[in-house]
Amino acid sequence: MGHSAAVWDFRAATELTKDWNGIDQVVLRTPQGASARVSLHGAQVTSWRNEHGEELLFTSSKTVSSKAPKAIRGGIPICFPQFGNCGSLERHGFARNRMWSIDENPPPLPPNDSRGKSFVDLLLKSSEEDVRYWPHSFEFRLRVCLTTNGDLTLISRIRNINGKPFSFSFAYHTYLLVSDISEIRIEGLETLDYLDNLSQKERFTEQGDAITFESEVDRLYLSSPNIIAVLDHERKRTFIIRKEGLPDVGKLSIVCCSMVISLILVTPLFLVCAAVWNPWEKKSKSMVDLGDEEYKHMLCVDGAVIEKPVNLKPGEEWTGRIQLSVVGSSFCSDRLGFR
Numbered sequence: 001m002g003h004s005a006a007v008w009d010f011r012a013a014t015e016l017t018k019d020w021n022g023i024d025q026v027v028l029r030t031p032q033g034a035s036a037r038v039s040l041h042g043a044q045v046t047s048w049r050n051e052h053g054e055e056l057l058f059t060s061s062k063t064v065s066s067k068a069p070k071a072i073r074g075g076i077p078i079c080f081p082q083f084g085n086c087g088s089l090e091r092h093g094f095a096r097n098r099m100w101s102i103d104e105n106p107p108p109l110p111p112n113d114s115r116g117k118s119f120v121d122l123l124l125k126s127s128e129e130d131v132r133y134w135p136h137s138f139e140f141r142l143r144v145c146l147t148t149n150g151d152l153t154l155i156s157r158i159r160n161i162n163g164k165p166f167s168f169s170f171a172y173h174t175y176l177l178v179s180d181i182s183e184i185r186i187e188g189l190e191t192l193d194y195l196d197n198l199s200q201k202e203r204f205t206e207q208g209d210a211i212t213f214e215s216e217v218d219r220l221y222l223s224s225p226n227i228i229a230v231l232d233h234e235r236k237r238t239f240i241i242r243k244e245g246l247p248d249v250g251k252l253s254i255v256c257c258s259m260v261i262s263l264i265l266v267t268p269l270f271l272v273c274a275a276v277w278n279p280w281e282k283k284s285k286s287m288v289d290l291g292d293e294e295y296k297h298m299l300c301v302d303g304a305v306i307e308k309p310v311n312l313k314p315g316e317e318w319t320g321r322i323q324l325s326v327v328g329s330s331f332c333s334d335r336l337g338f339r
């Protein structure tokens with residue numbers, strides 16, 4: 001018997017189980033059969049399946065396990081309070097290597113954001129150990145939602161709960177599962193400037209009409225659009241990565257006009273970027289937690305990287321969300337208005 005959304009019990013559709021490593025994980029399900037798994041280790045989404053049970057996220061078969069495991073190579077690690085190497089902390093920050101807790105009574109998220117969705121709220125607060133390296137009082141609340149049509153939404157709310165103002169950078173480090181990296185196209189980033197991590201962050205301008213892959217790529221596209229599409233023609237699948245509520249305020253213009261004076265101030269605040277990474281053959285071989293050939297089936301596209309630090313004053317909260325959806329072969333990128 002099929003389920004109708006009206007009678008589907010979304011609380012019951014959220015189940016707490018253990019992963020292969022004995023770590024608690026939350027499984028979210030929809031009436032149509034889509035699912036997502038979220039590990040309490042790092043609040044990392046480790047699986048996202050469509051209604052046919054097909055996996056949509058890459059995870060490495062060589063993930064390293066130990067008593068205090070490091071982040072799984074794959075899924076969606078949360079990079080916080082630092083993205084990449086742009087600070088003094090370990091690469092991509094410590095949040096992905098911490099145990100998070102479940103909030104059994106999560107506060108509402110306006111406007112009606114969780115209605116009709118299977119979701120869980122996970123929490124991370126500063127620990128005594130972290131305060132030694134990063135002396136700030138924060139609460140990070142990540143809501144992972146699966147909508148009835150199988151879209152995956154991640155909403156981060158980061159709050160300065162006390163003390164001094166602090167800054168952070170951030171990313172949803174999303175590993176998509178692709179049929180063959182050399183057949184993949186990314187649309188939405190063409191014509192943008194990017195910083196190339198393979199050339200000491202030198203700045204270039206994207207020239208092609210889409211991004212394609214034939215060697216290692218490690219780039220940060222600046223001022224990325226709200227929607228990016230990853231086209232996997234072979235699998236007849238297109239991933240749509242949509243960021244919401246993350247305006248690029250890299251250029252805040254304050255215009256003061258009078259009959260005789262016109263003044264424009266451009267103040268850099270934070271910059272929403274898109275990271276694109278594939279290690280290709282040589283680098284994969286040097287990575288202990290990635291199989292030699294697995295790079296062919298993974299593509300990291302972080303639709304919402306905050307590169308310039310966000311400044312939070314005591315009591316302030318920052319919210320940033322992404323939505324991941326998949327559309328079939330009939331998808332036409334013109335509909336997204338890229339061109």
Ligand SMILES: O=P(O)(O)OC[C@H]1O[C@@H](O)[C@H](O)[C@@H](O)[C@@H]1O
Pocket residue numbers: 084091092197218219275277
């Ligand atoms: O091995 P990590 O810490 O998970 O990082 C993976 C990759 O993450 C990407 O964001 C970086 O641009 C790459 O340079 C890096 O190799």
